[in-house]
Amino acid sequence: MPALKKTVMTVLSAALLSVCVVSPAGAADKDKTDDKQPKPTGPMSTVGGERLGEVGTQVSLGPGAPVLPKDLSARSWIVADAESGDVLAAHNAHWRLPPASTLKMLFADTVLPALQPKSLTHLVTEDELSGIGEGSSLVGVKEDHLYTVHDLWLGVFLRSGNDAVHVLSEMYGGVPATVAAMQRHAEELQALDTRVVSPDGYDAPEQVSSAYDLTLFARSGMQKADFREYAATATAEFPGEQKKGKKRKSFEIQNTNRLITGDIGVEPYKGIAGVKNGYTTHAGNTFTGIAERDGKVLLVTVMNPSSDESHAVYTEAAGLLDWGFSASGKVTPVGELVPPKSAVAAKGSEAATGAGKAEGKEHAAAAATTAAPAGSGGVWTALSVTGGLLAVLAAGVFLVNRRWPLPDLARRLPRR
Template identity: 30%
Template sequence: MKFLGNKQWVAAFMAILLTASLIVQPNTVEAALDLEAESAILVDAESGKVLYQKNIDAILPTASMTKMMSEYLILEAIDEGRISWDQQVPISDWVRTLSHQTALSNVPLRQDLVTYSVRELYESVAIYSANASTIALAELIAGSETEFVNQMNEKGAELGLEDYEFVNSTGLNNRDLQGNHPDGTGDEAENMMSARATAKLAYALLRDYPEVLDTASIPMKDFQAGPDEVIPMENWNWMLSSIRPQHDYDGIDGLKTGYTSAAGNAFTGTAERDGLRLISVVMRTDTRDDRFNETRKLMDYGFNNFSTVDLYDDGYVVEGEETVPVVGGKEREVSISSSEALSAVVRNGQDDQYSATLVLDQDKLNKDGELVAPFEAGEAVGSLTLTSEGEDEQFLYADQQDGVTMVTDTAVEEAGWFTKMMRGIGGFFSGIWNAAVNTVSGWFS
């Protein structure tokens, strides 16, 4: 066997390393995250695109992140006019008793001398995670916490959460409710969701009620518990400015923390920079500090490695598919183009890995694939969707994808009776001529 000299051996070894590095291309950025959380997810809040995931379908206790669903139902009740911000909220005996349990997150509530508005109690929920306040609002909206929890589970199905179970409105362990937990739920039951389901809930909350951030972003506010009793409410989200300087994070403005002994420390965060809003979820971290440290890693990963890019301009025309045939109109076809620029959140430097595909809406066309006149300019006829040639892209929901609407560039009026008649006659003779040509051709074949 012939051995290489030292210099040749070193050169060969370096070549092997270089070749291996080119063949095996691990996602070093994701690997470097090394998240100290049992489950985590990072999502683009606009499209629902998943940018990072770790064990996202494990169903775990959610603790007070549960209150995002309670907030959704509160804001929905406001939006539908079933309750109002200035409405006074009755305080039941159980709510008053629970509100004075200082071992739990609460503001003390009274049944005499002072009343509380929906807005005041909602602020105590969104800022201070007040448990008794949550139940008071649940009772106001649904008549009982039991019925409110039924509504929570129904809304979860409506929002397509899939991996979830709500057993109370607060996220507390049922055993902390001293036998006053909602009917039909066990003494030891906990609210449960996967990181994917939690991200779906946050995504829906921000989409449907973005005003949730107006309150969730308040670092500190006083609560008037009684005539001479002011409770300072420090937001449990320490990443907001001025609460814990070591955790300050530029752009963060929500959303909800959680802790129970079973859930550990958890946090659903959201932040926006340069028009890009991200949603993060970390579940089962060891300490309160950890849930923010791990969220920082996720957010940094997202903002440092992804950007919103306009991949195709407004008015984009797909080559070879510039028009759609028209029937019954003054024109036989109409040009189509994209209604707006097609943008997407993409990994930096990978813009060229995307291509656009035209998908026509078959419900808008007849059986022959024609658009039936008359119609106006801007008539939606389908969509322009993105396909990635790089890494497999995932979204929160199976039917989500990056895309924009394709529309008609001009209006097409219905053809007059004479035009239709002449076209019919032309079609008739054209059919006869084609049949004759085919017959004669058959004689000589």
């Protein structure tokens, strides 16, 4: 009897121990941890797919697909194929958050085409440097000094200079006109989470964007050769102050995108080709990057990591890029990066014309196939390049054309 009792007690003890090990306490603790993470307080947009409007992480892993990186702390992030537009995974993709200087991608995509040629010079006035937010990042633009448009754009992309942004805005027609144009362009890109208040991304009431929208801005901007050049430049010379009776000297500026230049604790990311980072007290750290590996081009956006780790925005972005390259072809997309409205209209017009000329259903199907090559999402494709993404915008539709080399400035990257 004592032996039987002992056996029963042993079995019960083992059972109780196993219950403790797998009890809901572990899950409850995880829930408590998750509850500490901020979450969207209202409904999110479903542009690009229903799942992109859902709260939390959205991913559909297939056979052999790697799991997402651990310890992702960003409030919002997204990983997408820049060519097909497929969203491989996302987390609160449409959460409207302060964008900080990543909004400068929209600024450049809007204004850059209008201020040509790059050699165009401009004499900066005192008024053009007024209204810059306190504590803004500056490249060192001086009043009563001449600068080329090329100089000013380097100041925007490399040093995130709000002084350069304000001067370029005045050249474009003034800050209010620039803000209005940026808002119109965001709507054209179907970036409907974005509200523009300041052209430089400086904290302003009600100025918001989303990881989804920032990714659209980067994808659109990278269609432009000048944008690609500036976004990929690691270092450049910037004109200094003109002292009386002396030759004007320049000083070196370095890109603040640590995945390009590297930093303590951050290695330059292999295949990186831009795009833009940002930081404000209200927005935290934000980053959108584009990289190429083995012919695959990915976009990633990370907004406001809560991690105490230094440079968490870069380490989390690099981890998501690594995951994306490994997971490509092994996951079911959870959404798509939508094309601009003009591209949708162009596709519709072409389809209508083709249908009108078609003689029967087979003819119409052939016309539709011609208008929308397989794998292009109807209107989108991109040209891969050495170290980054290049594409050409023609009549509102992105077409596969030819390979383009990166400009010389873009090759000035640290050795890996």
